[in-house]
Amino acid sequence: MVEYSDMTLTCRDCGTQFVFSAGEQAFYAQKGFTNRPSRCPSCRQAYKSRRDAGGNYASGGGGYSSAPRGDRQMYPATCDECGRETMVPFMPSGNKPVYCSDCFAARRQAAYPRY
Incomplete structure (x- = not known):
């Protein structure tokens, strides 16, 4: 010892x-x-x-910060899967489908199932 x-x-x-x-x-x-x-x-x-708190690649943060972002601009949209009105954090352009959080999660789960 x-x-x-x-x-x-x-x-x-x-x-x-x-x-x-x-x-x-x-x-x-x-x-x-x-x-x-x-x-x-x-x-x-x-x-x-x-x-x-870094948020840059040099600090090992991977480009993302754990610091709060503050208010985020949200935009109204209609889910292309279920038709429900929803809010999304980007301006829908009309040339790609937009999903509510439930449908987005279901599609992600189907595309990337956990073992």
């Missing part, structure tokens, strides 16, 4: 020193992490907050 002892590290963002405790080292080893933390706890939290 490996013995761990507290070590002092320097934050790469703010330059302050912080303690990488023996308990944290054991946790890192248990999880299979091979690198020591490079940021102090407060900079680590700030980095995670920026990363999670």
